[in-house]
Structures are given as structure tokens and as C-alpha cells.
Amino acid sequence: MSCPMKDFDINGVRKDRVVTTSNGYQLNAPFATQRIGEHGPLLLQDNALLDNLAHFNRERIPERNPHAHGSGAFGYFEVTHDITDICGSAMFDTIGKKTKCVTRFSTVGGEKGSADTVRDPRGFATKFYTEEGNLDWVYNATPIFFIRDPSKFPAFIHTQKRNPQTNLKDADMFWDFLTTPSNQVAIHQLCILFSDRGIPKSYRNMDGFSGHAYKWSNKKGEWHYVQVHLKTDQGIKCYTSEEAAIIAGRDPDICHRDLFENIEKGNAPSWTVYIQTMTEEESKHLPFSVFDLTKVWPKAQFPLRPVGKLVLNENPQNFFAQIEQAAFAPSNTVPYQEASADPVLQGRLFAYADAQRHRIGPNYNQVPVNCPLSKGFFNPLIRDGAMNVNGNFGSESNYYNTNSKYEFLEQSRPIQEHQEIWNGPAVPYEWVTSSGDIDFIQATTLYRKVLSKQDGAQARLAHNVAIHAANCKSTDLQKKVVDMFSRVDEQLGNDIRTEISAINSSNGKPKL
Known part of the structure; x- marks a missing residue:
């Protein structure tokens, strides 16, 4: 039986506004707790207290892994x-x-x-x-992304999170992944991310x-x-x-x-x-x-x-x-x-x-x-599970039985069988950065033909990359960052190198 809602508003608030426990038991006092005497130990039978604390412990659902905020x-x-x-x-x-x-x-x-x-x-x-x-x-x-191999997504997101030992954001993790030759397909996205539009x-x-x-x-x-x-x-x-x-x-x-x-x-x-x-x-x-x-x-x-x-x-x-x-x-x-x-x-x-x-x-x-608002949801195979609250389709059988009527509308619209046709062996394939320049061309176009028309935008791109990469502990990794952006444009690489070197000098690290 589905939950009767006639005595509630659309937000689930009782119209009489009587405060209760989660099972509907009316509370006489919101903060009183059952105990032995006024100052004795609490009693395990105090369901109002346990209900409150137990729900509090669970009121946060797991945050999204990416896109949490x-x-x-x-x-x-x-x-x-x-x-x-x-x-x-x-x-x-x-x-x-x-x-x-x-x-x-x-x-x-x-x-x-x-x-x-x-x-x-x-x-x-x-x-x-x-x-x-x-x-x-x-x-x-952004109109593009860092990867084109889906298997790399967990690894990439891990590099944006925290170092498993220090529990700190780690510039070495970030740039080590992205400067790996097979991952430099991300260069166009990096130029957008570190441009003015990144924030x-x-x-x-x-x-x-x-x-x-x-x-x-x-x-x-x-x-x-x-x-x-x-x-x-x-x-x-x-x-x-x-x-x-x-x-x-x-x-x-x-x-x-x-x-x-x-x-x-x-x-x-x-x-x-x-x-x-x-x-x-x-x-x-x-x-x-x-x-x-x-x-x-x-x-x-x-x-x-x-x-x-x-x-x-x-x-x-x-x-x-x-x-x-x-x-x-x-x-x-x-x-x-x-x-x-x-x-x-x-x-x-x-x-x-x-x-x-x-x-x-x-x-x-x-x-x-x-919830789909128009005509709801009906599939007799998708049943049960935690927090099923819509009535679970009542007495409907949990398979497509021969005595019930089911409507299937797929045949009323075009389907893909007459569109793309794929044929070939099953092969493992990693879509790495090209050894040529094809994966750098659009980044170069962005730098030379778009950012050049915006006052100071090219310099700010170099500055934003430099102040981030300067946090790398490894100067070898910093050199990889410079080398990668130099493939976009030599001037961009030089500007990044100059600013990282200046920051390194002020921090007692070697120049590049």
C-alpha cells in the first residue's frame, strides 16, 4: 500500500504541524530524554532520542565523486x-x-x-x-574534455582529488598524468581551463x-x-x-x-x-x-x-x-x-x-x-530494492505474463538498425595522443587566433599555468609542462618557463 498523503502538504509537512518521531509518535517535549532520575544515565528505550541520533548519522548521502559541489x-x-x-x-x-x-x-x-x-x-x-x-x-x-578513453576517467579524477598519503591536493599528480605523452590529448582543454574562462x-x-x-x-x-x-x-x-x-x-x-x-x-x-x-x-x-x-x-x-x-x-x-x-x-x-x-x-x-x-x-x-512527471513509470521487472515507496506496482506480476496487456511503442519510431552499421573484430584500443600535431592544432588556434584578440589573455594563460605548475616538487615535471605547452606555441612555452623559474628562485628551487 502506498503512503496516504491527504493530511500532508506537497513538501510532506503535516497540515496540523504536530511534531512526531519518524513513525508518527507524537512528541511532548522536543529535547527531553528518558533517564534514571534527573541526572542519571540515559535509557535505551528512549526511541525519540535514538530516532533523532540515528537519522542524524545518516542524513548525508554519499557525495558525488566528481561534481560533488x-x-x-x-x-x-x-x-x-x-x-x-x-x-x-x-x-x-x-x-x-x-x-x-x-x-x-x-x-x-x-x-x-x-x-x-x-x-x-x-x-x-x-x-x-x-x-x-x-x-x-x-x-x-567547456566544449571539450581532457580524455577520449573512458577507462582513463577514474585515473584522471583521482589526480584532481587528494594525495593518498598527504591528503592534500597535489600539483605533481595533476601534471604527471596530463604531461604523460599518451595523455597530452588534453592540451586543448588545458588551454581553455587555464584561460580566463577557467573561473x-x-x-x-x-x-x-x-x-x-x-x-x-x-x-x-x-x-x-x-x-x-x-x-x-x-x-x-x-x-x-x-x-x-x-x-x-x-x-x-x-x-x-x-x-x-x-x-x-x-x-x-x-x-x-x-x-x-x-x-x-x-x-x-x-x-x-x-x-x-x-x-x-x-x-x-x-x-x-x-x-x-x-x-x-x-x-x-x-x-x-x-x-x-x-x-x-x-x-x-x-x-x-x-x-x-x-x-x-x-x-x-x-x-x-x-x-x-x-x-x-x-x-x-x-x-x-x-520522477517522470507526464505518465509515470511502469516496468514490472524493475521491482523491490531499498526505499521502494511508490507501491511497487501492487499485485502486478514481476514478469511479462500472458494474461496481462502490455503496450510497447518502439515500433512507432525509427530505430538505429538502418542508421550506422558497425562491423569488425573486438579489439583492445587506447586512443592516445597522436605523434603528429593533430591533437595540438585546435589548442594552437585558440592561442593564436582567439586569445590574441583579447587584451592580455595570452599572458594570463601563461601566468595561470605557471603559478599552478610552480607547486610541483619536481622540476623535471615542470619541464614537461613547459615542453607540452611549447608544442602549442613556442612563445607560450617560453612565458611559462620564465615565470616558473622566477617563482622557483624565490622559493629556493632550481630555475628551469
């Missing part, structure tokens, strides 16, 4: 342009149509209590409550990107590779490293505060949503793989096409229930939006949903913020 809000997505030739999803079928959503912004490497102003590629995840089920866009604030002033002042290529189909079965861009309507604003360090000590939750207070004042932030599209034939003529998460698609060749607006206009009523328990996974999708063969995306399809099963439990989609 975050903020969020509710809002809507509104269609402003017709893209039904690209995607048949119902959320796009009518100009002006609005879909309710929740967005969570986050840093990647830090713990839950870390500062908002660290240099970090931020997460930008949105759950859309569509009429066809929940759709999660689990994106980042946004607020979540309202940063963009979001799908990074991966996805596969979107129209209702005729025609499909394209698609990347999604969310461009802030508030403009890009960033902190310098020095500004960020000061603010981290003064107000470590500044981005969280900024988001909440602006929405509270009615200053709802918004993003214009665009897509880039590419045909399968066009993908065959790229100088890189369409499935390479470390590459951007040239906008001159694949222009941005407007789709709609994302608006966040509602703060959560309870942060834990609605943001901390919000569970995002790229495997949560809807008809006509599918994953491509991008290997990192393929790995995330399992890893993200599995992380939520570990963090919240196997029935995490029964938590209200994760």
Missing part, C-alpha cells in the same frame, strides 16, 4: 525555432512550447564543501520533464556544451550528429586567479549565493540554446573523428542553429530533496535523441546511472525530483 534551480525550456527536420522529440514539436526542467551547476574535482571560485571545468546538467519521459542533458561549461564569476555568466556528438533523428528516420550549445544571455564574466583566491576565503559559496539571490529577486538567468549538425557523410571528411571529445566542430563549417531558451526562475524549496538528490545520467533520454559511438559517452551511459544507484539507491527515480 553544486547548486541548482528549476525553470523551463521554451522552443523558439523549428528544428523538427532534425529532431522528432515532442519537446521540440511546437514553437512556444515550454518544458519544465531543473538544472544543477557544479565544479568537477572538489569536495562538497570546496569553494565556488576554483579553476575547474564546471558541470551544467539539466533534467527536462518531457511528455515522453525525463531527458537529461549532462553537459559541461566563471557566476553560474549565470558561463556557457554550457554537450561536448559529445549525439545522434538526433526526425520522424522520417533521417538523422544527424548533433552538438548542443547553451550560450549565456548574461554575458561571459570571469575572475583572475588572484581575485578567485581572495573570494574563496571571503565567500566560498559566492556562485551559489549569486544564483539563489538573483532568482529570488526575479532576475531569472537564461541561456539561448543552439545546435550544430553534421551528416554521416560530412563526418567522414573531418581531419579528426566525430567521436573525439577533445575536439570542437568548426563553426564556419557547422554553424550554430538556434533552438530555444533555457530559463531558471524558481529556487528549490529544499536543497537536499530537490538538488542534492537530483540524479542526472546521459542514459536518461527520450525518442529521437540517442547516444553516438563516442566512447566516453558510451561509458557514461552506464557509469552515471550506476553512480546514482550507489549514491541514492536502486529506486532513485522514485525520489520526486527524479
Whole structure:
């Protein structure tokens, strides 16, 4: 039997506001404890006390491993342009149509209590409550990422965490992994991370990107590779490293505060949503793989096409229930939006949903913020498990029995069997950095053609890398950092070397 809620409001608060234990026993005094005499030992039979303490011990669910520190809000997505030739999803079928959503912004490497102003590629995840089920866009604030081999993700994230002996952040760990020749595919992301955009002033002042290529189909079965861009309507604003360090000590939750207070004042932030599209034939003529998460698609060749607006206009009523328990996974999708063969995306399809099963439990989609709002959820095979609270489908059989009616709608829309066709042996493959320059070309273009047009941006990139790499204990590792960035541009490498050497000299370490 499901829990009767007629005497509760939408937040689970009793309408009569009578305070009870978790099993409904009414409390006479909130802080009285049962004991022998006024000053004797406590009694084990005091369930009110034990209920309180035991729940307190368990009120923190495991924090996310990456993306532990975050903020969020509710809002809507509104269609402003017709893209039904690209995607048949119902959320796009009518100009002006609005879909309710929740967005969570986050840093990647830090713990839950870390500062908002660290240099970090931020997460930008949105759950859309569509009429066809929940759709999660689990994106980042940078258009690319550090890796393209999914097996390297745990190792990479470990280098952003703490040294297992010292329990301190460790610059040697960070740069040792990234300067390893096979991992230097990260160079483009590093140039973005250590540029001005590495520390946004607020979540309202940063963009979001799908990074991966996805596969979107129209209702005729025609499909394209698609990347999604969310461009802030508030403009890009960033902190310098020095500004960020000061603010981290003064107000470590500044981005969280900024988001909440602006929405509270009615200053709802918004993003214009665009897509880039590419045909399968066009993908065959790229100088890189369409499935390479470390590459951007040239906008001159694949222009941005407007789709709609994302608006966040509602703060959560309870942060834990609605943001901390919000569970995002790229495997949560809807008809006509599918994953491509991008290997990192393929790995995330399992890893993200599995992380939520570990963090919240196997029935995490029964938590209200994760529930599909339109027609609910029904699958007689997915039953039981910890914290099953939706009635567990009552007397429905736990298999597909021959006496019950089940509707399967897959046949009503195009499926992938007539799209990409894969054929080949099963082989182990590590997608390492190319021995040539292909993995450095876009980083060089960023440095020479983009940052050169922004006053002082090239110098700030060199400075930001240098002050971070100067924390390395090993000068050999510092030289590897210089050598790697010299492949982007000789001047960049020289500027980094000069500043590291100056810092080393002031700290009694050898110059490079």
C-alpha cells in the first residue's frame, strides 16, 4: 500500500504541524530524554532520542565523486525555432512550447564543501520533464574534455582529488598524468581551463556544451550528429586567479549565493540554446573523428542553429530533496535523441546511472525530483530494492505474463538498425595522443587566433599555468609542462618557463 498523503502538504509537512518521531509518535517535549532520575544515565528505550541520533548519522548521502559541489534551480525550456527536420522529440514539436526542467551547476574535482571560485571545468546538467519521459542533458561549461578513453576517467579524477598519503591536493599528480605523452590529448582543454574562462564569476555568466556528438533523428528516420550549445544571455564574466583566491576565503559559496539571490529577486538567468549538425557523410571528411571529445566542430563549417531558451526562475524549496538528490545520467533520454559511438559517452551511459544507484539507491527515480512527471513509470521487472515507496506496482506480476496487456511503442519510431552499421573484430584500443600535431592544432588556434584578440589573455594563460605548475616538487615535471605547452606555441612555452623559474628562485628551487 502506498503512503496516504491527504493530511500532508506537497513538501510532506503535516497540515496540523504536530511534531512526531519518524513513525508518527507524537512528541511532548522536543529535547527531553528518558533517564534514571534527573541526572542519571540515559535509557535505551528512549526511541525519540535514538530516532533523532540515528537519522542524524545518516542524513548525508554519499557525495558525488566528481561534481560533488553544486547548486541548482528549476525553470523551463521554451522552443523558439523549428528544428523538427532534425529532431522528432515532442519537446521540440511546437514553437512556444515550454518544458519544465531543473538544472544543477557544479565544479568537477572538489569536495562538497570546496569553494565556488576554483579553476575547474564546471558541470551544467539539466533534467527536462518531457511528455515522453525525463531527458537529461549532462553537459559541461567547456566544449571539450581532457580524455577520449573512458577507462582513463577514474585515473584522471583521482589526480584532481587528494594525495593518498598527504591528503592534500597535489600539483605533481595533476601534471604527471596530463604531461604523460599518451595523455597530452588534453592540451586543448588545458588551454581553455587555464584561460580566463577557467573561473566563471557566476553560474549565470558561463556557457554550457554537450561536448559529445549525439545522434538526433526526425520522424522520417533521417538523422544527424548533433552538438548542443547553451550560450549565456548574461554575458561571459570571469575572475583572475588572484581575485578567485581572495573570494574563496571571503565567500566560498559566492556562485551559489549569486544564483539563489538573483532568482529570488526575479532576475531569472537564461541561456539561448543552439545546435550544430553534421551528416554521416560530412563526418567522414573531418581531419579528426566525430567521436573525439577533445575536439570542437568548426563553426564556419557547422554553424550554430538556434533552438530555444533555457530559463531558471524558481529556487528549490529544499536543497537536499530537490538538488542534492537530483540524479542526472546521459542514459536518461527520450525518442529521437540517442547516444553516438563516442566512447566516453558510451561509458557514461552506464557509469552515471550506476553512480546514482550507489549514491541514492536502486529506486532513485522514485525520489520526486527524479520522477517522470507526464505518465509515470511502469516496468514490472524493475521491482523491490531499498526505499521502494511508490507501491511497487501492487499485485502486478514481476514478469511479462500472458494474461496481462502490455503496450510497447518502439515500433512507432525509427530505430538505429538502418542508421550506422558497425562491423569488425573486438579489439583492445587506447586512443592516445597522436605523434603528429593533430591533437595540438585546435589548442594552437585558440592561442593564436582567439586569445590574441583579447587584451592580455595570452599572458594570463601563461601566468595561470605557471603559478599552478610552480607547486610541483619536481622540476623535471615542470619541464614537461613547459615542453607540452611549447608544442602549442613556442612563445607560450617560453612565458611559462620564465615565470616558473622566477617563482622557483624565490622559493629556493632550481630555475628551469
